[in-house]
Structure formats: structure tokens, C-alpha cells
Amino acid sequence: MSLADALVAAGRDREAEKLYRDLLRLQPDRTEIRIRLAAALARLGRAGESERLLMKLLGQPVLEKPEIRELVASVLATAWCGAKEAQAAAGLRRLQKAAPEPDILVCVAEAFGAKGQTGLAAEACNLALDRWPQHAGAFARLGAILLASGDGEGAILAGEKAVTLDMSRIDARMTLALGLIRLSRYQEAEQVFQDALLLDSESAEVLGNYANFLHGLGRNAEARHLLNRAIEHHPGIANLYSLLGLVLMRMGKFDEALASLDRAISLDPASDRFASAKADCLLELDRIEEACALLSAVIDRDPNHAPALCSLARIDIERGDLERADSLLERALALDPDRVHSWNNLGVLRKRQFRHAEALAAFEEAGRCAPLSPGTLYNKAFALLGVGQLAEGWDHYEVGVHANLRNGWRMTFKPIWDGESLAGKSLGIVAEQGIGDQIMFLSCLEDFAKGPGSEAKLSLEVHPKIRDLIARSFLDVDVCDALQTPQKSSAEAFEGDFDYVMYLGSLPAVVRRSHKDFTGTGGFLKADPARVEHWRERLAALGPEPVIGLCWRSMLLHTGRNHWYLQLEDLEPIFTLPGARFVSLQYGDARTELAEAERRWPGRILSLEDELDLTDDLDEVAALNTALTAVVAPNTTCSVLSAGIGCPTYEFTVGPAWNMLGTDHVPFFPSQKVFDYPFGTPLVQAIPMIRAALQRDLGLSQASVI
Numbered sequence: 066m067s068l069a070d071a072l073v074a075a076g077r078d079r080e081a082e083k084l085y086r087d088l089l090r091l092q093p094d095r096t097e098i099r100i101r102l103a104a105a106l107a108r109l110g111r112a113g114e115s116e117r118l119l120m121k122l123l124g125q126p127v128l129e130k131p132e133i134r135e136l137v138a139s140v141l142a143t144a145w146c147g148a149k150e151a152q153a154a155a156g157l158r159r160l161q162k163a164a165p166e167p168d169i170l171v172c173v174a175e176a177f178g179a180k181g182q183t184g185l186a187a188e189a190c191n192l193a194l195d196r197w198p199q200h201a202g203a204f205a206r207l208g209a210i211l212l213a214s215g216d217g218e219g220a221i222l223a224g225e226k227a228v229t230l231d232m233s234r235i236d237a238r239m240t241l242a243l244g245l246i247r248l249s250r251y252q253e254a255e256q257v258f259q260d261a262l263l264l265d266s267e268s269a270e271v272l273g274n275y276a277n278f279l280h281g282l283g284r285n286a287e288a289r290h291l292l293n294r295a296i297e298h299h300p301g302i303a304n305l306y307s308l309l310g311l312v313l314m315r316m317g318k319f320d321e322a323l324a325s326l327d328r329a330i331s332l333d334p335a336s337d338r339f340a341s342a343k344a345d346c347l348l349e350l351d352r353i354e355e356a357c358a359l360l361s362a363v364i365d366r367d368p369n370h371a372p373a374l375c376s377l378a379r380i381d382i383e384r385g386d387l388e389r390a391d392s393l394l395e396r397a398l399a400l401d402p403d404r405v406h407s408w409n410n411l412g413v414l415r416k417r418q419f420r421h422a423e424a425l426a427a428f429e430e431a432g433r434c435a436p437l438s439p440g441t442l443y444n445k446a447f448a449l450l451g452v453g454q455l456a457e458g459w460d461h462y463e464v465g466v467h468a469n470l471r472n473g474w475r476m477t478f479k480p481i482w483d484g485e486s487l488a489g490k491s492l493g494i495v496a497e498q499g500i501g502d503q504i505m506f507l508s509c510l511e512d513f514a515k516g517p518g519s520e521a522k523l524s525l526e527v528h529p530k531i532r533d534l535i536a537r538s539f540l541d542v543d544v545c546d547a548l549q550t551p552q553k554s555s556a557e558a559f560e561g562d563f564d565y566v567m568y569l570g571s572l573p574a575v576v577r578r579s580h581k582d583f584t585g586t587g588g589f590l591k592a593d594p595a596r597v598e599h600w601r602e603r604l605a606a607l608g609p610e611p612v613i614g615l616c617w618r619s620m621l622l623h624t625g626r627n628h629w630y631l632q633l634e635d636l637e638p639i640f641t642l643p644g645a646r647f648v649s650l651q652y653g654d655a656r657t658e659l660a661e662a663e664r665r666w667p668g669r670i671l672s673l674e675d676e677l678d679l680t681d682d683l684d685e686v687a688a689l690n691t692a693l694t695a696v697v698a699p700n701t702t703c704s705v706l707s708a709g710i711g712c713p714t715y716e717f718t719v720g721p722a723w724n725m726l727g728t729d730h731v732p733f734f735p736s737q738k739v740f741d742y743p744f745g746t747p748l749v750q751a752i753p754m755i756r757a758a759l760q761r762d763l764g765l766s767q768a769s770v771i
Contacts, residue, residue, distance in 0.1 A: 066084075066088060066098070068084060069081045069084035069085050069088070069101070070101070072084065073101075073104075073105060078105045078108050078109050079109065081101075081105050082102065082105050082106065082109070085098055085101055085102035085105060086102065089102060096122065096125075096127045096133065099118055099119070099121070099122065100119070100122075100133075100136055100137060100140060102118060103115040103116075103118040103119050103140050103144070104140045104143065106118070106144070107140055107143040107144035107147060108143070108147075110147050111144075112144040112145060112147055112148040112152065112156070115140065115141075115144040116141065116144055116145075116156055116159070119137050119140060119141055120159070120160070120163055122137060123160075123163050123164055123165060123169070124165045128169065134168060134169055134172050135172050135175075135176075137169065137172075138169060138172030138173040138175070138176045139172075139176045141156070141160070141173055141176070142173055142176035142177050142179075142180060142182070142185075143176075143180075144156075145157070145185070146177070146180055146182060146185075150184075150185075153185055154185070154188060157170075157173070157185070157188055157189055157192055158192065160173065160192075161192040161193070161195070161196055166197075167193040167194075167196065167197040167200045167202070167203055168202065170189050170190070170192055170193035170203070171189070171190065171193055171200075171202050171203050171206045173189045174186045174187070174189035174190045174193070174203075174206050174207075174210065175206060177189060178206075178209070178210050178213065183210055183213060183214045186206075186210045187207060187210050187211070187214075190203050190204075190206050190207035190210065191207070194207070199230055200230075201226075201227045201228075201230035201231035201234055201237065202227075202231075202234075204223045204224075204226045204227035204230065204237065205223070205224070205227040205234055205236050205237035205240060207223045208220045208221075208222075208223030208224040208227060208237060208240035208241070208244065209236070209240050211223060211244075212240055212243055212244055212247070215247075217244045217245075217247030217248045218244070218248065219244075220240055220241070220243070220244035220247070221241060221244040221245060221248070223240070224237050224238070224240040224241030224244055225241060227240075227241075228241060232264075233264060235261055235264065235265060235268055235270060235271060236270075238257055238258075238260065238261040238264075238271075239261070239270060239271065239274055241257050242254045242257040242258055242261070242274065242278070243274070245257065246278060246281075251278075251282065254278065255275075255278070258271065258274065258275040258278060261275075262275070267294075267298040267299075269295050269298070269299040269302055269305065272291050272292070272294055272295035272305075273292070273295055273302075273304065273305055273308060275291055276288040276289075276291040276292045276295070276308060276312070277308060279291065280308070280311065280312050280315065281435075282467075283315070283467075283470055285312045285313075285315045285316045286316070288308075288312045289309065289312050289313065289316070292305055292308060292309040292312065293309075296309070301332060302332075303328075303329040303330075303332035303333040303336075303339070304329070305329075306325045306326065306328040306329035306332065307325075307326060307329040307338075307339050307342060309322075309325045310322040310323070310325040310326035310329065310339075310342055310343075310346065311342060313325060314345065314346055314349060319346055319349045319350050320350075322346050323343065323346045323347070323350070326339055326342055326343040326346060327343070330343065337363045337366065337367065337370060337373065338372070340359055340360065340363045340372070340373055340376075341360065341363075341372035341373050341375065341376035341406075343356075343359060344356040344357075344359050344360045344373075344376045344377075344380070345376055345379070347359070348376075348379065348380060348383065353380060353383070353384075356376075356380060357377070357380060360373045360376055360377045360380070361377070364377070369400050371396075371397045371398075371400040371401035371404055371407065372397075372404070372406070374393045374394070374396050374397040374400070374407075375393070375394065375397040375404060375406050375407040375410055376406075377393055378390040378391075378393035378394045378397065378407075378410055378414070379410050379413075381393065382410065382413060382414055382417060385744060387414060387417060387418060387744065390410075390414050391414060394407055394410055394411045394414065398411070403434045404434065405431045405434040405435035405441065408427050408428070408430040408431035408434060408441075409427070409428070409431045409440070409441055409444055411427040412424045412425075412427035412428040412431065412444055412445075412448065413444070415427055416447070416448055416451060416723075417743075417744040418743075418744075419721065419743065421448060421451055421452040422452070424448040424451075425445065425448050425449065425452070428441055428442075428444055428445040428448060429445075431444075432445070440470065442461050442464040443461065443462070443464055443465045443470050445461050446458050446459070446460075446461035446462040446464070446465070447462075447723040448723075449461060450462070450723045450724070450726055450727075451721065451722075451723040451725070451726070451727060452727050453580065453726050453727025453728070454727075455573075455577065455578055455579055455580065455726060456578045456579065459573055459574035459577070459578065460574065462570070462573075462574065463571060463574055465570075466481065466568050466570075466571065471497055471498070471568060471570055477493075477495055477566050479493070479563050479564075479565065479566045480564070480565050480566070481565065481566060481567065482565035482566065482567045484517075485565070486520075487517060487518055487520055487521035487564075487565070488520040488521070489520065489521075490520075490521050490522070490564040490565060491521060491522040491523075491524070491562075491563045491564050491565075492518060492521045492522070492523055492524070492563060492564065492565050492566065492567065493524045493525075493526070493563040493565075493566045493567075494510075494523065494524065494525045494526065494566070494567055494568070494569055494572075495526055495547075495566050495567070495568050495569060496525075496526035496527055496528065496547030496569055497568050497569050497570055498569075498570060499528075499702070500528050500530060500531060500683070500702045500705075500706075501700075501701065501702045501705040501706075502570065503527055503528055503531065503569055504531065504590070504702075504705045504706060504709045505705060505709075505724065505731075505733050505734075506569045506570050506572050506573065507527075507535065507538075507539075507569070507572075507589070507590075507709075508585065508589055508709065508733045508734070509572035509573050509575075509576050509577055509733075510525070510539055510542070510572060510589075511539070511589060512576040512582075513572050513575055513576050514539070514541060514542065516575075516576060517575060517576075522543075523541070523542045523543070524542065524543040524544075524545070524563070525539070525542050525543065525544050525545070525569075526544075526545055526546070526547035526569075527544060527545075527546070527547055527569075528546075528547060529546040529547070529548075530681055530682075530683045531683050531684070532544055532545070532546050533593075533684045534590055534591075534592065534683060534684045534687050535590075537591050537592075537593065538589060538590045538591040577732075580726065580728070580732065583732040583733070585735055587711040587735065587736065588708070588709055588710045588711020588712070588736060589709060589711075590687060590706070590709040590710050590711075592684070592687040592688040592690070592691045592710060593684065593687075593688050596684075596685060596688035597688045597691045597692055599688070600688050600689045600691070600692035601692040603676075603692075604646075604648075604692055604693070607646050607671070608646060610644055610645050610646050611644075611645050611646070611694035611695065611763050611765075612645070612646045612647070612648060612692075612693055612694050613639075613640075613645055613646070613647050613648075613693065613694055613695045613696065613697060613759070614647075614648050614649075614650040614689070614690065614693045614695070614696040614697070614698070614703075614707070615633075615636055615639070615640060615647055615648070615649055615650060615651070615670065615696075615697050615698070616649075616650040616651050616652070616696070616697070616698035616699065616701060616703040616704070617630060617631045617632065617633050617635065617636055617651060617698075617699065618630035618631065618632075618651070618699065618701075619699070619701045620652060620653035620680070629699055629700060629718060629719050629748070630699050630748075631699070631717070631748055631749060631752075632658075633651075633655075633658045633659070633661075633662055633670075634661075634662070634665075635749045635752060636697070636752060637666070638752050638753055638756045639697055639752060639755060639756050639759065640662075640666065640669050640670055641666065641669065642756060642759065642760065642765055643765065644763075644765040645694075645759070645763065645765055646671070647669060647670045647671065648670065648671045648672075648673055648689075648693070649670055649671065649672050649673065649674075649679075650679060650686070650689075650690075650696065650698065650703050650707075651679065651703075652679040652680040652702070652703065653680060655672075655674075656672075656674070659672045659674075673689070677689065683702075683706060686706060687706060687709075687710055690706060690707045690710045690712045691710050691711075691712065693707075693712055694713070694763065695712065695713040695714070695715065695759065695762075695763065696712055696713070696714045696715070697714075697715045697716075697717075697755055697759075698714065698715075698716060698717075699716065699717055699718060699748075700716055700718040700722065704716045704737070705734070707737075708731070708733075708734035708736050708737035709734065711736050712736060713736050713737075713738075713762065714734070714736060714737040714738070715737075715738050715740065715755045715758060715759065716731075716737055716738065716739050716740065717740045717741075717742075717748055717751035717752070717755060718739060718740070718741050718742075718748075719741065719742060719743070719744050719748065720739065720741025720742070720743075721739075721741050722739075722741065725739060725741075738758065740754050740755055740758075
């Protein structure tokens with residue numbers, strides 16, 4: 066037996082066949098010899114002989130053992146897969162007639178499914194049900210097969226029938242839940258998961274699938290709780306740690322996510338299936354070289370590892386190597402056309418390449434692959450807005466609220482306003498995202514207050530740094546500080562009792578449904594008049610020339626963001642313009658850069674660090690901006706605050722950004738001019754264009770400072 070098995074391992078089935086036959090003549094009742102011989106014959110393409118050997122086992126007590134039944138089913142499936150489809154179907158019909166019970170047919174169906182033969186798998190289940198029409202296992206297996214083939218409705222019907230026949234079948238309930246998810250029937254799916262937990266509160270299958278469902282809906286705190294329960298009962302299942310890693314990444318807990326993914330890898334060290342998730346986590350931590358090394362090692366071992374190719378493409382997109390990213394994604398999708406991450410990354414890539422129609426098509430494909438993917442719909446929102454399809458784009462953007470992709474600074478348990486009459490009602494507007502986004506969305510508040518919110522008591526949370534500025538700008542709205550707390554915290558947005566709440570970023574979906582809805586002509590933010598006068602006097606002391614504020618980068622720098630910013634020295638063509646004076650608006654620690662500029666270009670850039678806090682005192686910065694002639698800045702809080710005040714703002718950025726809404730400017734900010742360059746193009750190319758625009762708009766000399 067050992068010699069025959071060694072010959073099989075060496076691929077010498079013909080020699081092994083002779084030994085197995087000799088053994089079978091000596092010991093005709095040895096089941097394992099019969100199965101091994103049948104398997105060798107199946108590999109040799111002799112399906113009929115293989116089938117005849119195995120059919121003799123039908124009805125024998127040994128076939129009642131699940132492991133033997135599954136082995137026989139696997140060999141039969143192998144034999145019939147090697148034959149013509151008609152021969153395979155005929156073999157299944159012979160098995161149907163000869164089988165004393167349906168389980169062997171169900172096992173054959175499972176074996177066919179594992180080999181990707183869904184048609185034969187479904188046929189095996191249907192034959193079992195023709196003879197045993199009340200067999201729950203056959204319905205459960207049929208449902209799983211239909212689900213895998215994309216037939217959500219069929220899977221639901223089969224799963225419901227299986228559960229009706231045998232309420233204890235967890236597998237059928239999971240098929241039913243996943244079928245409901247495929248058809249976006251999320252409430253029904255969640256009920257199925259909850260019913261399954263009542264049957265088995267420790268099931269790894271139920272807890273894992275339910276957690277994945279909640280993760281897809283953005284309910285990551287709940288998903289994390291379920292996964293912790295699952296791991297407590299099943300600490301050796303690598304997939305649970307991998308999914309927990311993905312959940313923790315979505316929650317922004319990247320260090321914890323990395324530890325969980327490392328645990329998954331330690332439990333399955335021979336597999337590369339968790340490497341791409343770990344690389345994505347390393348990328349979020351800006352440990353980009355480690356991520357590249359990890360993925361490159363995987364691809365060296367397996368050049369056709371689609372997840373690793375997809376993740377490496379994402380890194381290339383961040384780095385700006387769009388050509389190689391394109392090539393990697395083409396390979397990944399050729400290998401696995403149903404991988405949602407590859408389609409999403411392709412959509413992001415096409416947006417960066419300004420091929421917006423192709424970006425939308427990629428996100429549509431991602432949605433086909435993963436119907437429960439709010440992230441895909443959210444991505445699609447930016448693509449739609451980027452091409453100017455505002456109504457549909459804002460509707461997709463609202464998916465972010467319900468999937469917790471647009472998290473408010475604090476939880477809110479109050480009803481989300483959905484267009485109901487606000488007459489006599491109170492509405493709280495919940496802070497979300499960063500200062501720049503809050504200012505942009507607040508450009509819509511006046512129109513909302515005059516329209517749907519005109520009869521309501523409006524309250525607003527905003528970042529504490531801009532609270533005073535916003536309160537002065539919207540006198541009819543109660544404005545308070547937004548206090549950021551973890552999403553799992555019980556702290557509720559606002560202190561009062563409100564009839565409804567809405568998220569700040571939802572304002573455009575109500576009052577900016579088309580381009581004609583952008584009617585503003587100037588700034589909407591109102592700086593403190595006394596402080597404006599102070600800064601006008603301070604700047605007038607510099608001389609009669611126009612004074613231009615300069616900013617060149619964000620405080621937050623990493624690989625994925627550095628493409629959007631410049632060095633101070635890159636602005637030399639601007640701050641050496643004669644006939645103008647310049648002040649630094651760069652927030653964060655810019656002392657080293659300004660000191661070097663003073664050494665190289667004495668007196669050209671005034672630092673105001675000793676006079677105001679450019680990082681935190683934004684009300685004072687707003688007053689300074691009001692007094693300035695113009696501002697030059699990248700897409701940061703600096704440029705948004707300046708444009709919100711109404712100061713002429715010249716923004717250099719990678720673009721066109723989504724908030725340009727398919728135009729050549731940012732409709733939210735009429736006083737802003739955008740100089741955008743394609744991703745991967747040196748952004749410094751924008752500076753001569755801005756210099757020329759300043760010369761034209763401010764009537765400055767064409768000469769340069771010597």
C-alpha cells in the first residue's frame with residue numbers, strides 16, 4: 066500500500082493501479098484500497114471503471130461514515146469531471162437510482178461545487194430532491210450552489226425550504242441570509258442572523274458571517290464585539306482574526322488591526338491569503354516600504370496572486386506610479402474578475418487619470434461583485450460629483466451616513482431628518498469630517514435656513530477652532546463646540562432634545578442638487594470687524610503694496626498626501642514678484658523653513674508667528690485673511706478659510722478634485738481660482754501660472770526682484 070501511494074505521489078498512476086489491483090485481490094473488502102484504485106482510474110480518464118468500483122460501496126455500512134462518503138463523492142466528481150457532460154449527467158442518474166439515501170448525492174454536489182462545476186452540482190441536488198423531495202440537506206446545498214452562481218432569489222427559496230424542513234440547519238440559514246444580502250434585503254438578513262444566534266450563540270460560522278455583514282454596513286463596533294465573542298470560543302480560526310483586522314482598520318485602530326492580522330498569519334503561516342490585508346494596514350500607517358516588501362515576496366512566490374497584485378497597485382496609486390498600477394490591476398482582474406477591491410482600486414485609478422466614465426463603470430462592477438458594499442457606493446458618489454452629476458452623486462454620498470462612513474464627531478441616536486416638514490420642530494446639525502470640509506458644507510447653511518429649515522429651530526455643532534467665527538456668521542443658528550469622542554462611546558451629539566438631526570455634509574444634498582443652485586457671489590464667513598481693522602492697520606504699516614498670504618503644505622504629511630503640497634522654495638516665482646508684499650500663513654512649525662527663506666530672500670516673507678497662532682486661533686486668522694489682498698495655498702484649511710471669507714484665493718492642487726463638480730473651479734467658493742494638475746505631474750508647474758494670474762489680477766509688474 067505504501068509503495069502504491071508513493072507511486073501516486075510521484076504521478077505514476079498506471080504503476081500504482083497494478084499494485085492496488087493486486088492488493089484488492091488479496092483483500093477484496095478493504096474499502097480504502099477500492100477508493101484509492103478508483104481515484105487512480107479517475108485521474109487516468111477511465112471514468113466508467115472508477116464509477117463501477119465505487120458503486121459497489123453503495124448500501125454498505127462503511128458509507129455511513131461522513132469522511133468515507135465525502136471521499137467517495139470527491140472521487141466520483143473527479144471521474145465525471147474528466148468525462149463529457151452527457152456522460153457525467155448519466156453517471157449522476159445512475160447514482161440516483163442506486164443510492165440508498167440522498168446524502169451521497171449531496172456530497173457529490175458539494176464536490177462538484179468545489180471544482181467550479183455549478184451546473185453538475187445543481188443537477189446532483191435536483192436529482193436528490195426528485196427522489197427525496199423533503200430532504201433539507203439537499204435544499205441547503207442547492208441554495209449554497211445557487212448563491213455561488215449569483216442567483217440570489219433561487220438561493221433564498223432553497224434556503225427557506227431547507228429551514229422549513231429542518232429549523233436546526235445553520236448552513237441553510239447562512240445561505241438564506243447571504244441571499245437576502247445579495248438582493249439588498251438587509252433587515253431580513255439581519256433577522257436571519259439573529260435567529261441563527263438563538264440556535265447556536267457560539268457558532269463561528271454565524272458570528273463570523275454576521276460580523277462581516279455588520280462590517281459591510283459600517284457598523285464596525287458591533288462587528289468587533291461579535292468577532293471577539295467568536296475568537297473567545299474559537300481561538301484557532303485564522304479567518305476570524307483577519308476579519309477583525311479589517312474591522313479595526315475601518316475604525317481607525319491600525320496598530321490593533323496589525324496585531325490581529327499578524328495573529329491570523331501566525332495561525333496559517335503557509336498561506337499568503339492575509340498578506341494583502343496586512344499590506345493595506347501598513348500603508349495606512351505609512352509603513353510603505355514594509356508593505357511593498359511583503360507584497361513583493363508574495364508575488365515572487367505566486368505571480369498570479371490577485372489580492373497581492375491589487376494591493377500593490379493601490380500603493381502605486383498612492384505613490385503616483387499610475388502606469389504600473391494600471392498594469393497590476395489589469396493582471397489582477399484577469400486572474401479574478403470578481404474581486405471587489407480590484408474594481409474599486411481601478412475606479413480610484415481612473416479618477417486620478419480623469420477618465421471619469423471609466424471610473425463609474427469600475428465602481429458599477431465593484432457593486433456587482435459585492436452588493437453589500439457601501440464603500441463602493443460611497444466611492445461612486447465622488448466619481449459622480451466629479452463629473453457634475455450632482456443629484457445622483459449627493460444621493461450616493463448619503464450612503465456614507467447610514468453606513469457610518471461619514472462618522473459624526475459623536476454618536477447620535479436621534480431620528481435622521483429625511484425631508485419631513487420642520488415647521489415647529491428642532492433640528493440639530495451634527496459636525497463631521499475636518500475643518501475644511503465643515504467650512505465648505507457650511508456655505509450651504511444660509512440657503513438651507515431660508516428654505517427647508519426656515520420654520521425650524523436650528524442648532525449646529527462645529528469644530529471648536531471655528532465656533533466663534535461660525536456663530537458670528539450665522540446669527541439665527543445656535544452654534545456649539547463639537548466634542549469628538551470615540552464612536553463606541555455613549556456620548557451623544559448635542560445636549561438638548563431634538564426632533565431630528567442631520568449631518569453637516571448632507572446640506573448640499575438638499576440645496577445644491579444642480580449647478581444652478583450655486584448662486585453665491587462672495588464670502589459667507591464674517592470675521593470680527595475690530596480684528597479686521599487691526600490687521601488692516603498692521604498690513605498698511607508694511608507699505609501701500611498689495612499683501613499676499615502664502616501657505617505651501619499641510620501639517621499632516623505622508624506618502625499618500627505629499628503629492629498635494631510643495632516646499633516654500635517652490636513658491637519663489639511668486640514671492641519674488643515686485644510690487645507686492647508677502648506674509649506666511651503656514652500653520653504648524655514652519656520656523657526652519659522661514660528662517661532659511663529669510664537668509665536667501667531677506668525681507669520677502671513676513672512671519673507673524675509671534676503675533677497670532679495660525680494653527681488654533683482661526684477666528685483671528687479669518688480676520689487677517691479679510692485684510693489680505695489675496696492668498697496662495699494648496700487645498701488645505703488655509704485655502705478654504707480664505708475662500709470662505711471671500712478673499713481672492715489662488716489654490717494649487719492635484720485635480721480636478723471632486724468638489725469642483727465637473728467645472729474648472731470650486732462652486733462652493735466663488736472667490737477661489739483653482740490651478741489643478743494631473744496626479745503624477747509635478748505640482749510646481751502651477752506656480753508660474755499663479756504668478757501670471759496675480760500679475761494680471763493685481764496689476765503687478767512683469768519684472769522680477771533681483
